[in-house]
Amino acid sequence: MIPVTVLTGQLGAGKTTLLQRLLTSPQMAGTAVLVNEFGEIGLDHELLTPLEGEVTLLRSGCICCTVRDDIAGAIRDLIDRAARGQIPPLTRVMIETTGLADPFPVLSTLSADPVLRSHVAPGGVITVVDAINGPDALAEAGGMARRQVAAADVIALAKRDLSVPAQTQGTLDQLHRLNPVAQLTFADAPLSRLLPQGPRDWPEAPETPAVAAPGSGHGHADLDGIRTLTITRPGAINWTAFGLWLTALLDSHGDRIHRVKGVLEVDPGGPPVLINAVGWLVHPPQHLTRWPEGVPHTRLVFIFEDLEPERIRRSFEAFDRLGHAVAPLPG
Amino acid sequence: MCALCGILGGDDHWSDAVPRAGVYTRRDGPQARRAEAARRAKVLNAVLASRGLKFRDWQGQYILQTLTGQTQVLSMISHVWAEGGRMTGRPMDPLDPAWLARIEDAVPDEGGAA
Incomplete structure (x- = not known):
């Protein structure tokens, strides 16, 4: 399965600068990057081989593909070309979203495509946040910046050189509060820290870089309305009831629940199952x-707005107890 | 066509995913799939009883029925909540305190009585 990573962030946050680094790095050989417009990235001098259609091979071994209309179709075409040997085998696909984009529709499109489902797997979301303008964008309740940060597996803080340490720390604290399950790093960090690892690498405790004492920062806007809830439980939960419950919860409140991520014990003594x-x-x-x-x-973490955390916990427990009572696993 | 149930299409809900590398599922073989479908029907019926609905899994299709016999056939399990809300005229919100209390009451006690 080929991991598909989504690169998102607000307009002007620093996505293009990060893309330039990614596209020119030999570490990215075999990665196909889907962009809105190759010319806007300013890497014409790195072109190696223009291929048929909108696909270009770069010196780094990266494959750049300009998306005209259909992301799923573009990825299917790349997989087909790789299978026919027209381009190198794909090791990863990365999609750059526009600054105003919610990552959800992109992820949803890929998961709904019956052909892609058997070829690609979620490869995480990288969200670029601007250290200068990011905090203001994050202050907007229900805003797109919050959705982008909450969806992230890696948050890359850009332009830290333009911010004083106390302000940068304030933004780092704010980002950690908004998404405690993401790996927080800087946009100029080594690529190995920027690329989301596979789902098998749940971070024991996501590392939080610091430029000052955590919590000591200032200048960051308030995160009105954003709440997080962590449910921890020893012992197996009832998978059947959990599946029905989470589906019902998101059906009613998916517009306000930005993220649910966690590891579950669903079969007593069995391996952990990652929910994302x-x-x-x-x-x-x-x-x-x-x-x-x-x-x-x-351990389950919920990031949401305008919902009562204890009611989510109570509802989770009610369904779980009912599941254990009426539909236990045999033995 | 779903190879297990013989129905065209076939649901691929995340909680009951088609077996593939690295993905957790309880669809490992027809017997395991049927057992999980039976458990799901039991949980759903316990939850839906307080809203006067019954659920049945019929060879990969899902049947929702009101006490007065109104029936809907669904192809995806995720549609149960929205369709159930439409059939009963009340949204099926698992955070609704009144509905939650009914669900909590539906848990049988240790002696087996609800």
Whole structure:
């Protein structure tokens, strides 16, 4: 399965600068990058081989593809070309969204495509946040910047050189509060830290870089309305009831629940299962190879606006108890 | 066509995913799939009873029925909540305190009585 990574962020946040680094790095060889307009990235001197259609091979081994209308169709075409040997085998696909885009429809399009479902897997979301203008965008309740940050697996803070350490720290604190399950890093960090790892690598505790003491920052806007809830539980939860419950919850409140991520114990003594939902979209649950911290323990994090955390917990518990009572696993 | 149930299309809900590498599913074989479908029907019926609805999984199609016999056939399990809300005239919001209380009451006690 080819991982598909989404690169998102507000207009002017620094996505193009990051894309330039990615596209020219030999580490990205075999990666197909889908962009809105290749000319806007300013890498004409890196062109190696223009191929048929909108596809270009770069010196780095990266394949650049300009999307005209249909993202799913563009990826199907790339997979087909790689299978016929017209382009190098694909190791990753990366999609640049426009600055105003919600990552949810992109992810949803890919998961709904019956052909792509058997070729690609979610490869994480990288969200670029501008250290100068980002905090103001994040202050807008219900705004797109919040959805982009909440959807992230990696948050890359750009333009930190234009911000004083206390302000940068304030923004880092704010981002960690908004999405405690994302890996937080800087846009000029090594690529190995910027590219989301596979779902088998649930971070034990996402690392939070600091330029000052965490919590000491200032100058960041308030995050009105944003709430997080973490449910932790020893012992297996009832998978059947959980699946029905989360579907019902997102059906009613997917517009306000930006993210659900966690590891579940669903079969007593079995391997952990990773759950990852962005908006209404729940990615296929993944087996992890090991438990975070080495101990079986269900841990679910919810990021949402304008909902009562304790009611979510109560509802989760009610469905789980009912599931254990009426539909337990045999044995 | 769904190879397991013989129905064209076939649901691929995340909680009951088509088996593929790395994905957690309980569809590992016809017997496991039927067992999970039976468990799902039990949980759904326990939840939906307080709204006067019954659920049945019929060879990969889902049937919702009101007490007065109004029936809807659904092809996707995720449609149960929206369609159930439409059939009963009340949204099926799992955070609705009144509905939650009914669900909590539906849990049988240790002796087996609800």
